[in-house]
Amino acid sequence: MIKFDRVSKRYPGSFDAIKNITFEINQGDLVFVTGASGAGKSTLLKLIAGLERPTSGTVLINNQNVSQLKAAAIPYLRRNFGLIFQDHKLLYNRNCFENVALPLHINGILGEEAAKRIRAALDKVGLLSKEKSMPITLSGGEQQRLAIARAVVSRPAILIADEPTGNLDENYATDILGFLYAFQQVGVTVIIACHELPQNIPENMQNAMKVLHLQHGELSA
Amino acid sequence: MSGISTTQFSKYNAKIAKNRATSEPAWVRWTLIAAALLYLSLFLFMPLAAVFTEALRKGVDTYISALVDADALSAMKLTFIAALIAVPLNLVFGVAAAWAIAKFEFKGKSILITLIDLPFAVSPVIAGLIYVLIFGLQGWFGQWLSDHDLKVIFAIPGIVLATIFVTFPFVARELIPLMQAQGKDEEEAALVLGASGWQILWRVTLPNIKWGLLYGVILTNARAMGEFGAVSVVSGHIRGLTNTMPLHVEILYNEYNYAAAFAAASVLALLALVTLVLKSIVEWYAARSARAIEQN
Numbered sequence: 234m235i236k237f238d239r240v241s242k243r244y245p246g247s248f249d250a251i252k253n254i255t256f257e258i259n260q261g262d263l264v265f266v267t268g269a270s271g272a273g274k275s276t277l278l279k280l281i282a283g284l285e286r287p288t289s290g291t292v293l294i295n296n297q298n299v300s301q302l303k304a305a306a307i308p309y310l311r312r313n314f315g316l317i318f319q320d321h322k323l324l325y326n327r328n329c330f331e332n333v334a335l336p337l338h339i340n341g342i343l344g345e346e347a348a349k350r351i352r353a354a355l356d357k358v359g360l361l362s363k364e365k366s367m368p369i370t371l372s373g374g375e376q377q378r379l380a381i382a383r384a385v386v387s388r389p390a391i392l393i394a395d396e397p398t399g400n401l402d403e404n405y406a407t408d409i410l411g412f413l414y415a416f417q418q419v420g421v422t423v424i425i426a427c428h429e430l431p432q433n434i435p436e437n438m439q440n441a442m443k444v445l446h447l448q449h450g451e452l453s454a
Numbered sequence: 455m456s457g458i459s460t461t462q463f464s465k466y467n468a469k470i471a472k473n474r475a476t477s478e479p480a481w482v483r484w485t486l487i488a489a490a491l492l493y494l495s496l497f498l499f500m501p502l503a504a505v506f507t508e509a510l511r512k513g514v515d516t517y518i519s520a521l522v523d524a525d526a527l528s529a530m531k532l533t534f535i536a537a538l539i540a541v542p543l544n545l546v547f548g549v550a551a552a553w554a555i556a557k558f559e560f561k562g563k564s565i566l567i568t569l570i571d572l573p574f575a576v577s578p579v580i581a582g583l584i585y586v587l588i589f590g591l592q593g594w595f596g597q598w599l600s601d602h603d604l605k606v607i608f609a610i611p612g613i614v615l616a617t618i619f620v621t622f623p624f625v626a627r628e629l630i631p632l633m634q635a636q637g638k639d640e641e642e643a644a645l646v647l648g649a650s651g652w653q654i655l656w657r658v659t660l661p662n663i664k665w666g667l668l669y670g671v672i673l674t675n676a677r678a679m680g681e682f683g684a685v686s687v688v689s690g691h692i693r694g695l696t697n698t699m700p701l702h703v704e705i706l707y708n709e710y711n712y713a714a715a716f717a718a719a720s721v722l723a724l725l726a727l728v729t730l731v732l733k734s735i736v737e738w739y740a741a742r743s744a745r746a747i748e749q750n
Binding site: 314 | 646
């Protein structure tokens, strides 16, 4: 479902952030993108999510060539993804419920149906009792869980998490990874970028697991 | 804050507040308040009261007949038309300009900011004259306009243009600092969630700036209805045709028709009062929603 063929990405006035990368990700895979800071992890995720276009090579997502998509079609491509960031990117002047509502509203889902799905998503990450709280009052781990609820509420086929545990202490980090693994178990493709492979990956998951290790923008085995 | 409980802490704070070096003796505070009130009554309340007393001096009948007079009604209509066109245009322009300035880096940004301030810096009379020089019969486009039987100066289009010019900074000036303070994080979040440009504007940007926007619109409207200088130059003062309310007041006053002049002025004063009330309501709501965010 995601296919990179000799993809490179160069930012204007800069070096190649990604060099000649080829790989394939299938539905239901658990993928770790690892590497040091500046190795190109975020660029790779942005290319997958259609936030950047490749300088050369082809990126196929659900058999659609991202380079050839019209600008107006890109937002629709993005709705296939749920994105989670290290800094959460929450809307701090809206409460938890409204934060999770945003992707549904973007997709034109409103009213009862939306409310039902928002509460289900909040329940899944253990934040249902805080639906009226403002994000600023939540702990770092809770904010990240809220971000996960927002990422999954529109039932995306692919979840992308960019260093989702970067700012969290170990207990919270295990917590967050647990949620992500749970989504992989129900058939969602989960792509996680992190410095190194997390410890304690459950055994049953290791079969479906794929690791893309980046070094200076290139894949290394 | 280990070792000190919250109650202890707040008692401690209260003590500091009482003995603060910055709190003035009572007589100083009251003198300052009295001075402020005296100043306000002298320059604001008294003139306002005078407008209504003068307007009603010859009785309610004269007051009403001055207001339902054909010329007065036409002046009111024209004032509303000018505001009705200028306010929405400046709303769109203000949001677009503030959005570009607050969220993007581009060449010529400081020039754009300076240009937005231009109407504040230029005398409204000069602004009116500029339009006369451009669109007047002897102006740049004067010949072309008259060949095509179009009239801008001494007609409604000129009045609308002058009103737009003098009111265009209000919305933008209100929104730029607000949007700069909010940053781009939320728009970026919506973008990665798959929102299109319009959806970001409707679902994220506008809800975040709604109070500032409303405040800017109220100020724009107040100025649009009250503008005298620029409109006076381009209007030509044709009764029943190109007179706005402020111009109508001036004409009546110059004709020594004080009761009618003050009656018309009282309508403008009432509009100003309504504006102030609306402004306070908006400020109250904005402060309340800001508090709600902080407290939660």
